[in-house]
Amino acid sequence: MSDDKPFIHPYIPNSLPEVKEQMLKEIGVRSLDELYADIPERLRFRGRMDLPEPLTSEAALKRHVETILGRNRSCAEALSFLGGGCWPHYVPAVCDEINRRSEFLTAYAGEPYEDHGRFQALFEYESLMAELVDMDVVNVPTFDWCQAASTSVRMAGRITKRAEALVVDTIGPDRLRVMENYCRGVMSLAPVRHDPVTGGMDLEDLAAKFTDNTAAVYFENPSYLGFLETQGQRIAGIAHARGGLCVVGVDPISLGILAPPGHYGADIVCGDIQPLGIHMNFGGGQGGFIATRDEQRFVMEYPSRLFGIAKTAVEGEWGFGDVAYDRTSFGVREQGKEFVGTAAALWGITAGVYLALMGPQGMRELGQHILQKSQYAAKAIARLPGVKAPRFQSPHFKEFVVDFSATGKTAVDINRALLGRGIFGGKDLGPDFPGLAGCALYCVTEVHTKADIDALAAALGEVVR
């Protein structure tokens, strides 16, 4: 730090000595250190930090970071069939064009005047998602599906004034862990069994466990394990008959072709918007949505920002702003509903762009495309000796469980062998689902060609032989 040469960095304009001097003079102090007079010596850090020498030139920085990133082998350089909460879908160029715009990328929390576009883009995101989910209210995105499901269950708890929720035991493992931590101390979660043959919820178990203290039942459709829950209406019926709510997690990219959960009785719908035009980003592309009917008892329990449309002082002009702000923690701190803050707004804007590009026809065609491709893949894999696919006897959407247990090989062995052939095999399910040892979760979408799927089947054929 005793370096005499001034440190002129492109990111810090006022590090020029003469500017500093002038500003210090205007403040009326002699040194920068005087400005820290309130920090007593015992709290000062006077040591050196063990940080590397900086790469102050952009060229050197770029080279350094690219060298490290070069140690990655991305899904663009392999044939990947990984899903499980983060999925490969085609990202339209316009989605990237919009979310990389300086105006959106570097905006934050301005007023609905100079940041009118931010408010409108997020209002439109809410509106486009509302059509897809067929609900009247959608929030400004939260962190991810895990958070959306956690908040949905907490909302159900407040709406029903009940302190327990039932959760299907085929739920995504990350989701369950986030929900358990989020509910701890306030609500309890109990599992509902699934039918080992179909994968669907065991309705007898549900009926036995749903009590007067149960706020809601939560299940996923498509399930984390890929199969579709065909008993939605009956599940919702059991919850409603006992004065509870039905909360359903959904993959929104399925909704051009699959019935939205509200059609079979869901009261609160949640899920992840990453499939809608957002790159996988090592799991950094997630964004959570929550959707409900436009009833006060639901709307007033959202913790999130809800952007609404309004008139302005000028006839014919649209304005936007916060609906029912005083329910939020921004308005009333711990008296508000849970908490609100920075989450995943840019991904919300991006998902809006995606839905605007796709339109009703695109979403329907894409849904059908994925159904056909994943059915084809399951069929091709099922032909291999000793391999069962899909494991559950229910229709599936884009993911399905492949059971290798009869081949004598573990999912780990198989994935290692596939990796040697340039293929990222499906997620090993054994560690999270003890009943599914030897099984893996495969994901097939529109990014996979028939040749890709045939190559996978051929490679698996060699590996399991």
Added chain:
Amino acid sequence: MKLRAFHQAKWDEEVIFELSEKGERGILVPPVEKGIEDEVGDGISALPVSLRRQAPPALPEISQMRVLKHYLRLSQHTLGADLNVDIGQGTCTVKYNPKINDILAASPKAAELHPLQDESTVQGALEIMYRTDLFLRELSGLDRFSFQPASGSAAILAMASIIQAWHESRGEGASRDEVMTTIFSHPSDAAAAAVKGYKVVTIHQTEDGLPDIEALKRAVSERTAGLLITNPEDTGIFNPQIDEITGIVNAAGGLCGYDQANANGILGVTRAREAGFDMCFFNLHKTFGTPHGCGGPACGALGVSRSLSEFLPVPVVDLQGGTYTLRSDLKNTIGKVRSFYGVFPAILRAYAWIMSLGERGLREAANVAVLNNNYILEKVKKIRGASAPFAPGRHRIEQVRYSWEKMTKETGVTTEDVALRMADFGFHLWSSHHPFIVPEPFTIEPTESYSKAEIDEYLAALNKISGEAYEDPAKVKGAPYRSVVHRIDQAWFDDPAKWAITWRSYLKKHGKSV
């Protein structure tokens, strides 16, 4: 200082549903190859009728260039930091987000990584997480970081979760049911603790603007679970008794969590360790220059002392024999607070930020942020009708909470009026978090990113508006004139019969015309 004759773009743009033309397409889906159709048919027949969508979603139908144009126009209706002197959103640390870091984050080597890939294929990503953890240990004095919390509020929730799990592990989970915070700490320090079921005890400030330490002494007891606090608080006043505060809470048996969402003025100057904290977090989208993205995606990097490292969310990144690996077997882990490992693009950008600046540059950034702030303080105090409540004559750290109270009393012009008038000059001006302890508040945080000339221009706009308030208050109260829209009818936002959170809801409640 000349004020520029700014006018924001005003496209009078439609709501996107109004652009729909039946049959238009924005992008096409690849056709399914023939061999597949032969094998599985239409795919839909495999679904029970009850699971098939009957009517298509009522999404708009718009050709590609029109979608692009719509969103580009909306972007022009948005005032990002890259376009303005973004010092008026105090507490938010809106600084320069280097473009090179965006380019690195957009690389397929980062953007096309799946989080469940074999660890051997993501060594570069894990290395970046591991090394950034090491850097933040140096900057905080704490012993291990997790990047899983996807915002500052999420990191606060994680700290409250660790407080809960720690007391449970010692058999005091039920009896310790109170969390302390202060009124000038972020609302989430109170709200996220309440999410975990804690009773929140809020300590107010004394006349000097700092938390009432005697009130804290009276408040702590065997019920105290922990403390969640910022320092400097929103006032920008550094609390020199912070170690006494953490000592009081520690002595009562509570854990202390430091909300360092914004550590921009003190990086390298004072650390969580020396102040006696057990935990802290840094918002990478504030202090470490990753973009705010209209409100995320983001990262609240959570650090803990050694005794709490087994409580962190899982997985954490380890280095074993030259190989980076994800480790989930932490004995007391709170589990997870987000899917996978957090927002990797933010971690990558923060890594690049630290690598570009190094120790000297990070200290320089802090010093210049403080210099800029105290320069503004001197100037704002001279603006007619403005004041800087609390701690007269003292310097501030990274921001100041000011007040227009005098101006409002003398002219009727409020903070909100000034904020809307600032839009006419291409600037933001933020009031403050609720409740408004400081009357007619506004909060300025200049960071290190803006030149003196830019700061002077911002100050000139404040001066100009103050002059208008005293000479022609109606002018200020009629603003904005050169922004995108005019005063918005607030009655639509709190009336359930009127509010419309989606376009379909608007059509149901209000019909077609405005």
